[in-house]
Amino acid sequence: MQLVLTEEQELIAATARDFVAASSPVSRFRALRDAGDPLGYSPALLREMGELGWLGIAFDEKQGGAGLGLAELVLVVEALGRSLAPEPFVGGLALGGFALALGASPALQSAWLPGVLEGRKVVALAHQEPGSRHALTRIGTRAVASGSGFRLTGAKSQVLDGFGAEAVIVPARTAGGGDDRSGITLFLVGKDAPGLASERAIRVDSRNAAQLHLDGVVCGPESIVGKLGEGASLLEAVVDRATVVLSAEMLGGMAAVFEQTLSYLKTREQFGVPIGSFQALQHRAAQVYMEIELARSSVMAAARSVDAGETDAAKLVSLAKARCSGAYLLAANEAVQMFGGVGMTDEYDVGFYLKRARAAELTFGDAAYHRQRWARLGGY
Amino acid sequence: MADLETFRRETKSWLEANAPASLVGQIGNELEGTWGGRKATWPNPDAKRWLDVMAARGFTAPTWPKAYGGGGLEPAEAKVLAQLLRELRLPPPLIGFGLTMIGPTLLRFGSEEQKTLHLPRICRGEIRWCQGYSEPGAGSDLASLQTKALRDGDHFVLNGTKVWTSYADQADWIFALVRTNPTAKKQEGITFLLVDMDTPGVSVSPILLISGKSPFCETHFQDVRVPVANVVHQIDAGWTVAKALLGHERTMIADAFGGAGPRPDKKGGRSYLAELAASKLGEEQGRIADPIFRDEVAAFEMESRAFALTVQRTKDAARAGHQPGSESSMFKIYGTELNQRRYELLVRLLGPDALGWEGPGFDEADLEITREWLRSRGNTIEGGTSEVQLNILAKHVLGLPS
Numbered sequence A: 001m002q003l004v005l006t007e008e009q010e011l012i013a014a015t016a017r018d019f020v021a022a023s024s025p026v027s028r029f030r031a032l033r034d035a036g037d038p039l040g041y042s043p044a045l046l047r048e049m050g051e052l053g054w055l056g057i058a059f060d061e062k063q064g065g066a067g068l069g070l071a072e073l074v075l076v077v078e079a080l081g082r083s084l085a086p087e088p089f090v091g092g093l094a095l096g097g098f099a100l101a102l103g104a105s106p107a108l109q110s111a112w113l114p115g116v117l118e119g120r121k122v123v124a125l126a127h128q129e130p131g132s133r134h135a136l137t138r139i140g141t142r143a144v145a146s147g148s149g150f151r152l153t154g155a156k157s158q159v160l161d162g163f164g165a166e167a168v169i170v171p172a173r174t175a176g177g178g179d180d181r182s183g184i185t186l187f188l189v190g191k192d193a194p195g196l197a198s199e200r201a202i203r204v205d206s207r208n209a210a211q212l213h214l215d216g217v218v219c220g221p222e223s224i225v226g227k228l229g230e231g232a233s234l235l236e237a238v239v240d241r242a243t244v245v246l247s248a249e250m251l252g253g254m255a256a257v258f259e260q261t262l263s264y265l266k267t268r269e270q271f272g273v274p275i276g277s278f279q280a281l282q283h284r285a286a287q288v289y290m291e292i293e294l295a296r297s298s299v300m301a302a303a304r305s306v307d308a309g310e311t312d313a314a315k316l317v318s319l320a321k322a323r324c325s326g327a328y329l330l331a332a333n334e335a336v337q338m339f340g341g342v343g344m345t346d347e348y349d350v351g352f353y354l355k356r357a358r359a360a361e362l363t364f365g366d367a368a369y370h371r372q373r374w375a376r377l378g379g380y
Numbered sequence B: 001m002a003d004l005e006t007f008r009r010e011t012k013s014w015l016e017a018n019a020p021a022s023l024v025g026q027i028g029n030e031l032e033g034t035w036g037g038r039k040a041t042w043p044n045p046d047a048k049r050w051l052d053v054m055a056a057r058g059f060t061a062p063t064w065p066k067a068y069g070g071g072g073l074e075p076a077e078a079k080v081l082a083q084l085l086r087e088l089r090l091p092p093p094l095i096g097f098g099l100t101m102i103g104p105t106l107l108r109f110g111s112e113e114q115k116t117l118h119l120p121r122i123c124r125g126e127i128r129w130c131q132g133y134s135e136p137g138a139g140s141d142l143a144s145l146q147t148k149a150l151r152d153g154d155h156f157v158l159n160g161t162k163v164w165t166s167y168a169d170q171a172d173w174i175f176a177l178v179r180t181n182p183t184a185k186k187q188e189g190i191t192f193l194l195v196d197m198d199t200p201g202v203s204v205s206p207i208l209l210i211s212g213k214s215p216f217c218e219t220h221f222q223d224v225r226v227p228v229a230n231v232v233h234q235i236d237a238g239w240t241v242a243k244a245l246l247g248h249e250r251t252m253i254a255d256a257f258g259g260a261g262p263r264p265d266k267k268g269g270r271s272y273l274a275e276l277a278a279s280k281l282g283e284e285q286g287r288i289a290d291p292i293f294r295d296e297v298a299a300f301e302m303e304s305r306a307f308a309l310t311v312q313r314t315k316d317a318a319r320a321g322h323q324p325g326s327e328s329s330m331f332k333i334y335g336t337e338l339n340q341r342r343y344e345l346l347v348r349l350l351g352p353d354a355l356g357w358e359g360p361g362f363d364e365a366d367l368e369i370t371r372e373w374l375r376s377r378g379n380t381i382e383g384g385t386s387e388v389q390l391n392i393l394a395k396h397v398l399g400l401p402s
């Protein structure tokens, strides 16, 4: 594994950065938040990103993608994360898109994947339930056999990018209970399915999330993504990929908020000198810098390792998420502190980064969760 | 790429044919292993044989030019060689400040005569070097050093004291910073000088550390006559050389401490640390029984992996032609603090077994961990303290104002 960007990757990163700087400053995210926009992102910009080929980067050519990998996708997502772009890359593209690509039947793929990769449709995946915390297999939603299909009943919480989505992939229990790995099946449910109710969840980070209620939603066998009763490993593989994507978004956010902090340290004066000349702040800034460097290496390694299908890919995914969780919060907390009073105001952007850092930390498992997982994968 | 594969194949079979079997599984890093020198001792005669065959092939200094005893390898080939040594679980044939500090510095700043004289002897492990930077009054503020060098014809005459000189008692030559111009600005009156420790007037007295070992010394110079030809670079321009060498030193320290730790991990299985924790704390259903220590072991391993990946990223970038920056400061801080955390954790895992100092009743390996824990406290001091490295990062990498 080479932890250095190829020329092609450098180009992707630079293009994404330029595009995001020009069309998606933080003020765009702020305006969406202020307007209480129900989607919380811009469908038009999403389509534009689809036209640029960003959504298809990590998908096979025969599925309509560019045939590259996470190593490239993370570069685009990092650029988006820098300016808090709220487009549905984590919930929609990574969770929904990879679930379709890795598990769906050819018929489901051809019905849904082109729309997802072109940015015309969003397919979400409901990986969380009230009370499930970070445990992916703690699923209470039941799928009871009925005729040739199933009836789904249960609740899903904070379905990322799920509000207004064209469809949601719903993990449900066709057998078993509790945290059992077996007996989990993933169903694709269209947004207009009778018995499905969707409400916008208003989160601290202002991003799109939905609360879903399923009340006897009918799903035919053709709507199963993956294999009946064997959805756990598919779910984990998909969430691992989404975790890498989220980590990349976090990397962009921490780098940006840190740059904003550095420039504040160089310009804000107290006691007649720039506050960045105080050693107490210099050393803390240097600590943040180091944590970001380690987070960056971890994200690069995780993406490459998943792409290559290496045996310790899952460990590296946990490493990336754990490091990014710690580093983003550190960078954002330090930003608020070093900005002083203005850092606490809604008017300044640093608060947005702090909220995003917290939301990202508590999505797909926090650092403690991933340490546990690392230990388990390490055989202890 | 095809060439690299050929190189890997050929080197692997050469190593398998030439590496003494008794050394397989012996660990080593930049601070542990064969140091060489005139006073070298060879507890294992195979270590000497290993040094000689590797040196003959240029593999003690793989990337140095062949003309100076190196292997003339490309960086990518050197990486393959290092990987092979790890794979075959072989220790480095030779370590020391010659290879890691003064060698690279001479390659960049040395005269042709200096390179021809010193580099081959470093590669063959014939001469052991030590570092004469710090003085009682000049630590972090190194540029305020006072060891005097007065010109007398084609010689300098040295008077003064260096302190904390690691392994001065076992070294053959010392590279020293001396003051050749007492009136210039402090950085501009310093000269970088190579001194044969056998020169009359050089004396060393070992200093005992809290770990009970005495790896460093006070080094005294009393009317020591050193040829002007031993100046590296130019008179009064030693600060430039000194700083470049510090970069190498910090990378070396980071490499040594960011790595595997006291035992290599077994391939595929549990890490050394997890194994130790399980043996000391017991297991429940395949897990370390104490959930708090289990979490700490994982946290340490993850931090260590993230650091190793960052070191790798910098090396990969350098091979791809990117200019290295002041990363060595970051590696120095992080690598040394990581090593301290490793020993803090190890000692707490041992519990009361960590309280032995010597003698019966204690396990040899546990005693070593206790001594190393104490030794590790120096990691954030030697080679420039963590605080000084943070200053460097803040100013030179982050561009924060003075």
Ligand SMILES: Cc1cc2nc3c(=O)[nH]c(=O)nc-3n(C[C@H](O)[C@H](O)[C@H](O)COP(=O)(O)OP(=O)(O)OC[C@H]3O[C@@H](n4cnc5c(N)ncnc54)[C@H](O)[C@@H]3O)c2cc1C
Pocket (backbone or CB within 6 Å): B130, B131, B132, B133, B134, B135, B136, B138, B139, B140, B141, B163, B164, B165, B166, B167, B216, B378, B379, B381, B382, B383, B384, B385, B386, B387, B388, B391
């Ligand atoms: C194990 C070991 C091996 C060594 N080997 C060698 C060797 O081989 N050759 C050699 O020449 N030297 C060697 N040294 C010396 C080492 O380089 C010095 O100890 C080090 O540079 C610190 O200098 P000092 O001990 O005088 O501490 P001081 O400089 O007096 O520092 C004391 C404290 O003040 C802090 N401080 C100082 N200046 C600042 C500042 N500007 N900002 C913030 N904090 C500051 C320091 O970080 C430290 O915490 C070794 C040291 C150790 C511990």
